[in-house]
Each structure stands twice: as C-alpha cells, then as structure tokens.
Amino acid sequence: MRAWTVAWGWAEARPLASLIILCLALLLPGLSTLPPLDRDEARFAQATKQMLETGDYVEIRFQDEARNKKPVGIYWLQAASVTALSGRPYDQIWAYRVPSVLAATFAVLMTYWAGYTLRGQGVAFMGAALFAASLLLIGEG
Numbered sequence: 344m345r346a347w348t349v350a351w352g353w354a355e356a357r358p359l360a361s362l363i364i365l366c367l368a369l370l371l372p373g374l375s376t377l378p379p380l381d382r383d384e385a386r387f388a389q390a391t392k393q394m395l396e397t398g399d400y401v402e403i404r405f406q407d408e409a410r411n412k413k414p415v416g417i418y419w420l421q422a423a424s425v426t427a428l429s430g431r432p433y434d435q436i437w438a439y440r441v442p443s444v445l446a447a448t449f450a451v452l453m454t455y456w457a458g459y460t461l462r463g464q465g466v467a468f469m470g471a472a473l474f475a476a477s478l479l480l481i482g483e484g
Contacts, residue, residue, distance in 0.1 A: 355464075358455065358464060358467070358468045358471075359452065359455065361468075361472075362448075362451055362452060362455055362468070362471050362472065362475060363448060363452070365451075365472060365475050365476070366444075366447060366448040366451050366475050366484075367444075367448070369475060369476065369481055369484075370444045370447060370448070370481065370484045371444070373481075374437045374440055374441075374444065375435075375436070375437035378436070379436060380482065384439075386405050386410070387413075387417065387418070387421065387439070388421070388436060388439045389405055389406070390403050390404065390405045390410045390418060391418050391421040391422050391425065391433075391439060392425075392433045392434070393405070393406075394418055394422055395422055395425065395426065395433050396433070400415075400418075400419065400422070401415070403415060403418055417442070420442040421439045421442055424438050424439065424441040424442050425438040425439060428441060443483065443484050444484050446484070447475075447480055447483065447484030448484075450474070450480070451471050451474055451475045451480070452471070454467075454470055454471040454474050455467045455468065455470070455471035458470045458471060
C-alpha cells in the first residue's frame with residue numbers, strides 16, 4: 344500500500360487541484376441560480392433562518408414545530424455560512440448551500456485519498472473525478 348508523504352511536489356498536488364477545479368465547475372453554477380430543489384432543502388433553510396432570527400441555536404424549529412430529524416451540526420454550519428456570507432434578512436439560498444458544496448468537494452478529495460492509498464494516483468484520480476461528476480453528488484452538493 345502507498346502512504347502519503349510529507350514532501351509534496353507539483354506532480355502530487357496537480358490531481359488535487361484538478362479535482363477541486365472540477366468540483367467547483369460542476370457545483371458552483373447552480374449555487375445561486377437554482378431555486379430550492381426539494382422540500383427538505385427549503386425546510387433546512389427555513390429552520391436555519393428561524394434559528395438565526397430567534398437566536399436559539401439548540402432547539403431547532405420549522406415554523407411552529409420542533410425539527411429534530413437531523414443532527415444540529417448542519418444547521419450550525421448553515422448559520423455560520425449565512426452569517427458570514429449574506430446577512431439579514433437571511434434570504435439568499437446560495438449562502439445556505441455553501442456547506443454542502445464544501446462537503447461535496449471534501450468527499451471527492453477523500454475518495455481520491457482512499458484510491459491513492461489502495462491503487463495509486465491514476466485510479467484514484469479517475470474514481471474521484473467520476474464521483475465528482477455523478478448526478479447524485481451534483482444534486483446534493
């Protein structure tokens with residue numbers, strides 16, 4: 344098995360840079376242009392918006408009901424993203440999507456890392472690039 348080395352050169356960094364560029368090219372066009380794609384995305388955004396407006400970062404609510412279906416971490420990440428990138432009245436959907444784009448890019452890089460460790464650079468790059476181009480990842484990211 345191959346191990347990651349401390350001394351990285353351009354040959355090792357080029358696939359990572361290419362994968363990041365590929366992810367951004369596939370994920371960023373829909374970041375601000377697409378409306379919320381499903382009910383769950385709109386509910387996540389609304390619950391996070393209510394969390395920001397009320398200042399209650401523990402009890403997550405969607406309208407008048409408690410929303411304890413998912414771990415609170417995604418709401419916190421969305422709240423941090425919206426606070427840093429958008430601001431009041433917290434209605435820019437693209438700001439709620441930034442954590443998903445970063446997580447999708449991270450997942451592609453971890454796929455590359457796993458493939459690199461098991462099979463080498465070429466196989467790892469192809470696997471990670473195919474994962475980045477999959478419709479499921481693009482839709483979720």
